[in-house]
Amino acid sequence: MAVTPVRIPRLNANDDVVKLVRIAVAPGQKIGAEELLAEVETAKIVVEVTAPDSGYVLRIEAAVEDMISVGDVLLWLGQSLDEFVPEVPAATAGPDKATRVEVTAKARKLLALHGLEVAQVPSSGDRVTAEDVEHYIGAPRSTPAEKIMPPSPSAATQLALTRAEPLTSAERAMIRTVQWHAASAAPAYLEVSFNHGAWRKYSTEFAAAHRLLIDPLLGLLARRVVAITREVPALNSAIDSDYRLIYDTVNLGFTVRTKTSLVVVVVREATAMEELEFVKALSKLQRDAFRNRLTLERTTGATIGFTSLANARVVRHIPILLPHTSLMIAHSGGTERGTIGVTYDHRALDGELVANALARLCDP
Amino acid sequence: MAEDIRTNIRNEVAALAAQCGNPDATIADDDIIPESGLLDSAAIIELINWIEQRFKIVLDEDEITVDNLGSINLIVAFVQARNAG
Numbered sequence: 026m027a028v029t030p031v032r033i034p035r036l037n038a039n040d041d042v043v044k045l046v047r048i049a050v051a052p053g054q055k056i057g058a059e060e061l062l063a064e065v066e067t068a069k070i071v072v073e074v075t076a077p078d079s080g081y082v083l084r085i086e087a088a089v090e091d092m093i094s095v096g097d098v099l100l101w102l103g104q105s106l107d108e109f110v111p112e113v114p115a116a117t118a119g120p121d122k123a124t125r126v127e128v129t130a131k132a133r134k135l136l137a138l139h140g141l142e143v144a145q146v147p148s149s150g151d152r153v154t155a156e157d158v159e160h161y162i163g164a165p166r167s168t169p170a171e172k173i174m175p176p177s178p179s180a181a182t183q184l185a186l187t188r189a190e191p192l193t194s195a196e197r198a199m200i201r202t203v204q205w206h207a208a209s210a211a212p213a214y215l216e217v218s219f220n221h222g223a224w225r226k227y228s229t230e231f232a233a234a235h236r237l238l239i240d241p242l243l244g245l246l247a248r249r250v251v252a253i254t255r256e257v258p259a260l261n262s263a264i265d266s267d268y269r270l271i272y273d274t275v276n277l278g279f280t281v282r283t284k285t286s287l288v289v290v291v292v293r294e295a296t297a298m299e300e301l302e303f304v305k306a307l308s309k310l311q312r313d314a315f316r317n318r319l320t321l322e323r324t325t326g327a328t329i330g331f332t333s334l335a336n337a338r339v340v341r342h343i344p345i346l347l348p349h350t351s352l353m354i355a356h357s358g359g360t361e362r363g364t365i366g367v368t369y370d371h372r373a374l375d376g377e378l379v380a381n382a383l384a385r386l387c388d389p
Numbered sequence: 390m391a392e393d394i395r396t397n398i399r400n401e402v403a404a405l406a407a408q409c410g411n412p413d414a415t416i417a418d419d420d421i422i423p424e425s426g427l428l429d430s431a432a433i434i435e436l437i438n439w440i441e442q443r444f445k446i447v448l449d450e451d452e453i454t455v456d457n458l459g460s461i462n463l464i465v466a467f468v469q470a471r472n473a474g
């Protein structure tokens with residue numbers, strides 16, 4: 026066995042950081058496979074971290090009470106006591122223990138939502154809170170001027186530039202989503218056969234049966250994706266460093282284009298919802314998006330995504346993935362029979378699996 | 390009073406229809422709005438939100454039906470009933 030890092034596992038979709046509550050071993054100690062190494066705690070549960078193999082504990086990277094990010098190295102195991110232990114790689118290292126900053130769970134969610142690192146956000150006390158993050162992302166970019174300066178224009182744009190406008194929080198969130206897609210995923214795209222006419226007919230009949238005022242077509246399609254995901258759980262997973270995150274429920278992220286912005290609303294716990302319940306839940310979220318009355322919980326935590334540009338008469342589009350998801354359905358306008366697209370993370374899913382699963386979306 | 394409400398709603402529906410690329414479209418007071426094809430789903434959502442804001446009522450999802458809000462006349466009747474209740 027080479028020197029092996031034992032990393033903090035992901036315990037659930039919502040907690041990106043855990044608290045180390047107990048270390049059960051000491052450096053130099055010989056341990057057996059599956060032996061208890063430590064206990065970590067989220068807001069809800071305490072979980073044991075056990076040894077993946079037998080060996081010696083070479084170095085422990087954290088102390089009890091430390092808040093540690095999922096994927097960080099907890100300790101190193103080796104075959105013998107004289108094996109070389111590497112320094113923690115920069116990509117996975119947390120802050121130095123002497124300067125480690127505690128971050129509340131809510132703040133972690135906000136940081137993940139906006140693609141921020143802890144170090145970027147000034148804390149108002151001895152830990153970074155949600156209020157600190159909200160203050161950071163919501164603070165007017167023009168004040169104080171000496172702290173946040175607009176970017177220097179390139180020579181080519183200097184003459185044309187008259188002012189630098191700060192981005193809105195929704196625009197910054199969308200940019201960070203795009204950046205996650207570009208930097209962290211291996212996106213691929215394919216199309217599967219799709220029967221627009223049959224779905225339109227099904228939607229019209231469904232609306233008539235339930236006397237719905239708002240066209241339920243997209244809600245019904247998104248609900249079908251949820252149902253397919255129940256049959257093919259791999260679709261509802263994501264890759265995070267050396268881990269596959271398998272979500273235990275579907276939170277369906279749905280893009281809504283309002284007059285002022287593009288936002289993603291999330292139908293949470295969608296797996297157990299019947300069609301009508303899902304359609305109404307999505308309609309409510311869409312209405313609140315148009316009124317700008319969305320809360321954090323209703324815009325974060327998506328495990329798969331759905332977007333449509335049919336209203337814009339687009340016939341094909343290749344969407345980006347939402348952070349920490351592997352699948353984004355792309356509905357477009359079309360003739361009676363056509364296709365529907367999907368962007369997927371090739372690290373988590375292969376094209377044949379995606380195509381076979383989504384073939385079930387073809388007809389209602 | 391009812392005529393004022395009706396005129397308000399007509400104007401809003403026409404404005405939303407214009408946003409959807411139907412500036413010269415006309416709709417009768419008893420026409421079913423979703424069936425007219427003048428408003429897309431986003432515009433219908435905007436209409437519902439406008440009704441809530443303009444007439445100071447809160448709509449439950451179960452109330453957003455063709456039977457309650459499907460036409461200009463139905464909206465007038467619904468708003469009057471809610472404000473009277």
